[in-house]
Structures are given as C-alpha cells and as structure tokens.
Amino acid sequence: MPSISAPTVKEHHRIMFGKLIDAAEEILRERGPEDLTAGAVAKVAGIARNSIYRYVSSVDDLRILVLERYLPQWQDAVDDAINRDSTPQEQILALAVVSLELARSTGHSWLISVMKSARSARPASEHDIPEQRAEYHSDLVANFHIEFARRVTLLWTMVDPKTASLHSRINRALLDVGMKSLDAGEPFESVKASVLASISGLFTVVDEA
Known part of the structure; x- marks a missing residue:
C-alpha cells in the first residue's frame, strides 16, 4: 500500500484530491486549457503522473471540477x-x-x-x-x-x-x-x-x- 501523509486514507484522499484541483486551476489560469495535461498536473501537484488516476478518471474531470468549485x-x-x-x-x-x-x-x-x-x-x-x-x-x-x-x-x-x-x-x-x-x-x-x-x-x- 502506498504511504499516506494523513491520519487516515480518507483524509489523504481528500488532501490529494484538493491538490490536484489546485494544480489544475493554476495551470488553467496561467497557461490555458491546452496545457492541462496529466504530466503538467502531476508536476505542479508534486505526485507521480499515474497517481492522478487514483483520484480522477481523466484530466477532463479536473477541468470540470475547477469550474464547479466556483x-x-x-x-x-x-x-x-x-x-x-x-x-x-x-x-x-x-x-x-x-x-x-x-x-x-x-x-x-x-x-x-x-x-x-x-x-x-x-x-x-x-x-x-x-x-x-x-x-x-x-x-x-x-x-x-x-x-x-x-x-x-x-x-x-x-x-x-x-x-x-x-x-x-x-x-x-x-x-x-x-x-x-x-x-x-x-x-x-x-x-x-x-x-x-x-x-x-x-x-x-x-x-x-
């Protein structure tokens, strides 16, 4: 099982999910939708690229989640x-x-x-x-x-x-x-x-x- 940085798996998931949305928003604000890739999100969020798919099914999901947070x-x-x-x-x-x-x-x-x-x-x-x-x-x-x-x-x-x-x-x-x-x-x-x-x-x- 991967190491977690929170008291519980649920809390770890919540934190990482938030980091991914924050990373996606940063990219969308500063670079634009065309630069929103799994690699870019992973780099900004500080996680492995493949780890993204533990939290969302696609990068497009992050695009929508950024909109919905507002x-x-x-x-x-x-x-x-x-x-x-x-x-x-x-x-x-x-x-x-x-x-x-x-x-x-x-x-x-x-x-x-x-x-x-x-x-x-x-x-x-x-x-x-x-x-x-x-x-x-x-x-x-x-x-x-x-x-x-x-x-x-x-x-x-x-x-x-x-x-x-x-x-x-x-x-x-x-x-x-x-x-x-x-x-x-x-x-x-x-x-x-x-x-x-x-x-x-x-x-x-x-x-x-």
Missing part, C-alpha cells in the same frame, strides 16, 4: 443580489454589479476558456435559451449559466415584454464586454460605471417608446 460562490452572490422588494430595473443593475464583482475576484477570460474547452456534444434542451444551448460536460455549470440568462430575461420581461428578448441579449453582451475589459486591466469603477450607464440607457429607450 459555483457555490457564484450562486450565493447572484441570489444575494436580488432584493424582491426592489424594482426589476434595480434588480437588473444589481445583477450587473455582482457579475462584474465576480469577474474581478475570480477572473473571467480564463474561466470562459475552460468552459469552452469543456463543452460536450450532448443535445440541447428545447427549453434552453438559444444563446445558452452550448452544453458543458458539467450540468451544474451549464444550468447555472442558463438560469442566469433566464433570470435576466424574466426581469426584462417585467420591464417591457415587447423588447425583453432584445434588451436581455444586449444586457448580457454589455456584461461580457465589461468582464473582458476587466481582464484587459481597465479600472473596476470605470468599467462598472460604463456598464451600468449603458444598461440604464436601455431603460430610457423603453420609457421613451
């Missing part, structure tokens, strides 16, 4: 941003702010690249929003993004049903631009102000229609 944080932040007593417009702006804050704290471009590299060919559901039909190996990750898009669309429907589809797509596009701007080094407060002003401009369009 889901509780993302979900809690999004849920906390919604104040049921506020107007739909206020909730839309609150979701925009929390999205940008998450992008600043966890990074955006590297996570998007991981998501794209982890897509599967599983057929989309007829209930999915069209732009969100690209599925991932992880249902948890896919469902989070689909639900976020639905939430934005629902809020815009409350603002103006006739333009909800268009404005929700523009809303998400503005968030994407804002996140990429943060990745490029633009100051957070400047990006946030521009994104919020642009979304608020959509409210003005609705009011003037």
Whole structure:
C-alpha cells in the first residue's frame, strides 16, 4: 500500500484530491486549457503522473471540477443580489454589479476558456435559451449559466415584454464586454460605471417608446 501523509486514507484522499484541483486551476489560469495535461498536473501537484488516476478518471474531470468549485460562490452572490422588494430595473443593475464583482475576484477570460474547452456534444434542451444551448460536460455549470440568462430575461420581461428578448441579449453582451475589459486591466469603477450607464440607457429607450 502506498504511504499516506494523513491520519487516515480518507483524509489523504481528500488532501490529494484538493491538490490536484489546485494544480489544475493554476495551470488553467496561467497557461490555458491546452496545457492541462496529466504530466503538467502531476508536476505542479508534486505526485507521480499515474497517481492522478487514483483520484480522477481523466484530466477532463479536473477541468470540470475547477469550474464547479466556483459555483457555490457564484450562486450565493447572484441570489444575494436580488432584493424582491426592489424594482426589476434595480434588480437588473444589481445583477450587473455582482457579475462584474465576480469577474474581478475570480477572473473571467480564463474561466470562459475552460468552459469552452469543456463543452460536450450532448443535445440541447428545447427549453434552453438559444444563446445558452452550448452544453458543458458539467450540468451544474451549464444550468447555472442558463438560469442566469433566464433570470435576466424574466426581469426584462417585467420591464417591457415587447423588447425583453432584445434588451436581455444586449444586457448580457454589455456584461461580457465589461468582464473582458476587466481582464484587459481597465479600472473596476470605470468599467462598472460604463456598464451600468449603458444598461440604464436601455431603460430610457423603453420609457421613451
């Protein structure tokens, strides 16, 4: 039996599992998905290459596990941003702010690249929003993004049903631009102000229609 560095086999497994996910995240952040190999993960984690497969069945599993480790944080932040007593417009702006804050704290471009590299060919559901039909190996990750898009669309429907589809797509596009701007080094407060002003401009369009 291999030597273990913890009081129990179960604890050793937990520690090593965490080291592998940490190693995978380091590689994905600093080098990109194309460099996530068993050899690279083993080197960063400080274990033998073949030992990886005692904890995961493939390197792709690590790609998904890195994404999933952020889901509780993302979900809690999004849920906390919604104040049921506020107007739909206020909730839309609150979701925009929390999205940008998450992008600043966890990074955006590297996570998007991981998501794209982890897509599967599983057929989309007829209930999915069209732009969100690209599925991932992880249902948890896919469902989070689909639900976020639905939430934005629902809020815009409350603002103006006739333009909800268009404005929700523009809303998400503005968030994407804002996140990429943060990745490029633009100051957070400047990006946030521009994104919020642009979304608020959509409210003005609705009011003037």
